[in-house]
Amino acid sequence: MCGIIGVENNENASVLASAGLLTLQHRGEESAGITVSGKEKMKTFKSMGLVSRIFNDEILLNKLPGTAAIGHVRYTTSSKSSLINAQPFQINCIHGNISVAHNGNITNFPQIKEMLLKKGAIFNHTSDTEILLHLIAMSKGSLANIVANSMRKLEGAFSLVILKDRTLIGARDENGFRPLVLGKIANSYIISSESSAVEVIGGKYIRDIKPGEIIMIENGRIKKSFLYKKPKKQNTCIFEQVYFSRSDSIVFGQTVKEARVKMGEYLAQQMKNIKADIVMPVPDTGYFAALGFSRASNILFENGFVRNHYVGRSFIKPSQTLRDLTASLKLRPIKEVVYGKEIVLIDDSIVRGTTSKRLINILKEVGVKKIHFALSCPPIISSCYYGIDTPSKEHLIAANNSIEEMRKYLSVDSLTFLTLDNLVKACSFSSKKDDVFCAACFTGKYPTKISKNTYKEDC
Numbered sequence: 343m344c345g346i347i348g349v350e351n352n353e354n355a356s357v358l359a360s361a362g363l364l365t366l367q368h369r370g371e372e373s374a375g376i377t378v379s380g381k382e383k384m385k386t387f388k389s390m391g392l393v394s395r396i397f398n399d400e401i402l403l404n405k406l407p408g409t410a411a412i413g414h415v416r417y418t419t420s421s422k423s424s425l426i427n428a429q430p431f432q433i434n435c436i437h438g439n440i441s442v443a444h445n446g447n448i449t450n451f452p453q454i455k456e457m458l459l460k461k462g463a464i465f466n467h468t469s470d471t472e473i474l475l476h477l478i479a480m481s482k483g484s485l486a487n488i489v490a491n492s493m494r495k496l497e498g499a500f501s502l503v504i505l506k507d508r509t510l511i512g513a514r515d516e517n518g519f520r521p522l523v524l525g526k527i528a529n530s531y532i533i534s535s536e537s538s539a540v541e542v543i544g545g546k547y548i549r550d551i552k553p554g555e556i557i558m559i560e561n562g563r564i565k566k567s568f569l570y571k572k573p574k575k576q577n578t579c580i581f582e583q584v585y586f587s588r589s590d591s592i593v594f595g596q597t598v599k600e601a602r603v604k605m606g607e608y609l610a611q612q613m614k615n616i617k618a619d620i621v622m623p624v625p626d627t628g629y630f631a632a633l634g635f636s637r638a639s640n641i642l643f644e645n646g647f648v649r650n651h652y653v654g655r656s657f658i659k660p661s662q663t664l665r666d667l668t669a670s671l672k673l674r675p676i677k678e679v680v681y682g683k684e685i686v687l688i689d690d691s692i693v694r695g696t697t698s699k700r701l702i703n704i705l706k707e708v709g710v711k712k713i714h715f716a717l718s719c720p721p722i723i724s725s726c727y728y729g730i731d732t733p734s735k736e737h738l739i740a741a742n743n744s745i746e747e748m749r750k751y752l753s754v755d756s757l758t759f760l761t762l763d764n765l766v767k768a769c770s771f772s773s774k775k776d777d778v779f780c781a782a783c784f785t786g787k788y789p790t791k792i793s794k795n796t797y798k799e800d801c
């Protein structure tokens with residue numbers, strides 16, 4: 343998964359981009375980068391690690407002067423995790439300097455790469471995003487045509503920000519798998535993966551970039567906005583609401599917090615026969631679902647974990663001792679809250695099952711009496727090809743075990759998954775049809791053609 347941001351027509355473009363990236367940090371902790379243009383020659387600075395460690399005042403103010411900027415944070419668990427794949431990717435081609443930052447997964451990457459290699463293209467990265475740069479460099483016509491023609495050749499998931507001189511471009515694939523929003527701060531437009539990044543830097547969310555839309559912005563004005571491909575059907579990723587996006591973001595037109603509260607309310611309906619002393623979340627994503635559950639069930643909401651915010655998602659465990667301590671280091675149960683209690687424990691999802699198993703063990707160590715474990719999504723049975731870094735099927739616990747087998751493995755008194763119907767209801771505005779989401783991770787039904795040649799890389 344990744345997070346992207348673009349800022350234009352602003353003297354503080356790089357500072358705002360870095361603040362935006364800090365807000366999108368949950369979408370990727372592996373590397374971060376910013377490209378600037380509009381003042382001096384286009385420049386990119388990127389490095390491995392967290393945004394706050396990479397971008398200090400010296401770098402932002404002295405090394406990255408510009409009136410337009412794009413930025414990227416990257417997350418992957420793959421072995422291809424290295425600086426070479428950190429984005430944005432800046433190139434110099436027949437059209438001048440162009441830089442691109444991408445969130446998603448281009449599923450026909452191997453086929454296009456093969457075609458480009460035969461034409462003599464040279465590849466520097468192992469990332470799918472690089473093919474877009476080649477396609478752009480080989481296209482002819484106006485900037486709008488170059489981008490549109492290149493995007494028409496791609497399949498899969500791609501929310502993009504592109505920078506050329508003072509022009510900021512935002513674009514979304516025809517299915518709209520990954521979010522991308524348009525915002526404004528004074529005379530500057532912002533494009534971002536999530537609305538929270540627009541708001542944190544003092545801007546206002548305007549609207550979503552539409553599936554299939556390319557929007558071109560320059561000097562504080564929208565120069566052009568058009569559909570490069572007419573979408574047949576929107577397929578926005580429902581897992582954004584379950585896990586990935588920040589709770590204060592508006593994703594696909596709905597506040598994530600609101601969706602998560604509703605997930606909890608529906609879970610409470612599904613579990614109306616369960617009696618418990620308290621309901622408590624696994625921080626942070628389980629928080630609002632537990633709140634919704636508590637309101638709907640009248641079971642007391644309690645915070646029974648302390649989370650160590652210094653242990654990030656990409657926490658590296660150099661020794662076995664530290665690996666064994668990971669669960670305890672990240673989350674520690676508060677004994678006084680859980681001791682002797684029958685609890686409803688709410689988390690967002692089970693992927694491999696290892697995190698939940700460890701959490702349940704440490705809750706038992708401090709004397710919890712009974713655990714009813716509830717998840718705010720259905721069992722994950724299929725891998726994602728559209729940019730969520732889910733492991734292959736053999737590592738997905740729900741793909742290989744029944745709910746009863748998982749309950750026994752986790753050693754809990756009951757195990758409940760939110761049904762897909764209820765998840766869709768929780769994430770839908772009443773005016774929307776139910777078919778606007780991609781839920782392939784729960785159903786195995788992919789909205790685009792998937793074969794053994796389909797590319798799946800983590801981004």
Ligand code: AMP
Nearest residue numbers: 690691692693694695696697698731732
């Ligand atoms: P596990 O079942 O041990 O693989 O971990 C599941 C937990 O990891 C969930 O409760 C989420 O909080 C988190 N999670 C879910 N999906 C992802 C993902 N694609 N990348 C990283 N963490 C995830």
